[in-house]
Amino acid sequence: MLEINNLHARVEDKEILKGVTLSIKAGEVHAIMGPNGSGKSTLSHVLAGREGYEVTKGGATFQGQDLLAMEPEARAAAGVFLGFQYPVEIPGVTNLYFLKAALNAQRKTRGDKELDAADFLAYVKQRVKQMQMDVKMLHRGVNEDFSGGEKKRNEILQMLVLQPKLMILDETDSGLDIDALKVVSDGINAMRSKDTATLLVTHYQRLLDYVQPDFVHVLAGGRIVKSGGPDLARELEEKGYGWLAAA
C-alpha cells in the first residue's frame, strides 16, 4: 500500500530524513519509534504533504501512485489520513461543518455521491458516541478550547468519519489519560481491516499495549536503524534508545 524508498528530506538547510525505506502492506500495523528529533514528525508531515519540506532524494508511492506529487487534499481523497500531534484550533468553524465539508470534498473527488445534511448527521452522531464524546461538540468550533485529550479524540473521530485506507498517527497517545487512551485505541482498532494499514508514530510503548503492531521500527538520525516484531517495543521500553544510537 505504502512504499517509501530511500527518502531524504530537509527543512530549510537541515537534512532531517537521510534515507528512509519502508514498505507497508494492507492489513498491517507498523510502529515507528525513536527519540525526540529523530525525524518521526517530519516523516509524517512529508507523507501528508505539508509545505516547507524539501524532498531531495528518493520517494514514496501510495497504491502505486507517486504520493509526493499529489496535493494534500488529493492524498486525503486517495485515503491517506494524518492524525496530528498538535491538532489545530479553528475558532468559529463548527466541527459538524468541517467534518461534512471534508467528507463530501473527498467523496466528490472520488466520484461518489455527496451526503445530505440529514444523512450526514446520523452518520456522524454514531461515531461521536463511539468516541464517547458529547454530541454538543459538533456545534463547537474545531478544537476550540478543547483539552489536549479532547483534541486527540477529535482526531480519531475525524478518522472514523473519513474512513481512510492509510492512517498515519503522529504521537496520538501523548497527552492522554488512561481512559482516553483506551477510547482512542478502540477507535484505531475499529479501523483495522485487511484493506487498511496503520503507521503509528510514537515515542512511548504505552499505546502499543492497546494497539498491537505487526512491525516495530526504530528511527534514529533520520534513518530506520532497527526493525523487528512487537517484542522490539518492549525491549526499547526497558533499555531506552541509547544502545541503538550508539550502534
Place this chain on the structure above:
Amino acid sequence: MGSMNSPLQHYADAFERLPEAARTTHRREALQRLLALGLPTPDLEDWKYTDLAALRELTPGPSDYRTIPEGAPPADADGLDAFNATFAVDGLDVEIAAKADLAEPLLATGTGHRRHRIRVGRHARALLRIELDPDAEFQTAFFDVDLAEGASLQVLRTQDATPDAQLITRIRARLGRDAKLDVSTVDLGGKLGRHDLNVDLAEPGAEVRLRGLFVASGSGLIDNHTRFDHRAPHGTSRELVRGLAHDSGRGVFNGRIVVHPGAQKTDSEQRIANLILSPKAEINAKPELEIYADDVKCAHGATFGQLDLTALFYLRSRGLPEAEARALLTLAFAMEPLRQIPNAAFRNEALKRVATHLRSDLDEAALVS
C-alpha cells in the same frame, strides 16, 4: 456667507434652492458653520487617509426635506457635522421613556443625508438598526445618542455597498452612570467609507463595546476612527475589530482612548487584527492612548498577517480543496468579533451579511454563534 468665488459657494446656492420650509433657522446656522469651516482636509491628522476632495464638488439636490432634530452643535463639531445639519433630509428624533424595554429595533435607514437624535431614559433598553444606502454617491448619517443612568442601547450598523458608494457616519454618544452602549459594525465594500464612533463615558460605571468588521476591496477605502473619553471612574471600554483588505483595498483603524484625570479603575481593551489578502492591499491600524490617571487597566494590540498556514494544511489534509480551505479560514477570521453580539437577530443578520459578501455558500451549521 462666502463670496461668489469661494469653493463653498455651491453649498450656499444649493441651500437657497431648498424648499422654503426646509430653510429653517437651524439649517441656516449650520450652513454658516459649513461655509466657515469647509469639509475636513487630509492635512488634519484625523483625515490623513481620507480625502473628501471629490465629495466637496457634489451639490445636494432637491429632496423631500423633513424636520430633523435641532439642537446646539457639539463643541468639537466640524464642517462635516455642519454639512450634515444643513442638508439632512430626515432623521429619527426619539426619546425612550425610563424603564421602557423596546423589543423591536429603531430603524435608521433610507437614502440621502440623515441626522438622528436618540435619547434613552433611565434604565430603559433599546435597539438601533442602521442600514446605509448601498448605492449612495454620497451619504452622511449622523447620530446624537444620550444614554441616561442605567440605560442600554445595542446598535447594529451595516454597510454592504456597491463599488461606487461613498458613505460617512458618525455616532456621538454620551453615557450616564452605568449606561451601556454596544455597537456592532459590518462595513463591506464601497468606494469610500468613513465611520466615527465618539463616546463620552461621562459618569461612573459606563461601558462601551465595539465589535467591528471591515472588508476593503477593489480600490475602496474604509476608514474607522473611534474616540472613547473616560471621564469618570470604573468605566469599561472594549474594542474587538477585524480588518480584511483584498485587491488594492485600503483600511484604516484609528482607536483613540483618553483616560481623563480622576477616571480611576478604568478598564479598557482594544484588539485589532488584520488580514491582508493581496500584495496591493493595505491596512493602517493605530491605537492612540492618552492616560492621565494612575490606577487604570489599558490593554491594546494590533496584528497584521496572512492566513495561518498550519490551519490551512490541517483543512487540506482532511480533503478540503485549497480555495475552499482559504475561504473558510477567511470567513472564520472575519466573523470572530460578530459571534458575540448579544442580540440574536442582530447577530444572525451580521453573520449572514458577512457570509454572503465573502461569497460563501456555507450553510447555517458552518459557524459557531
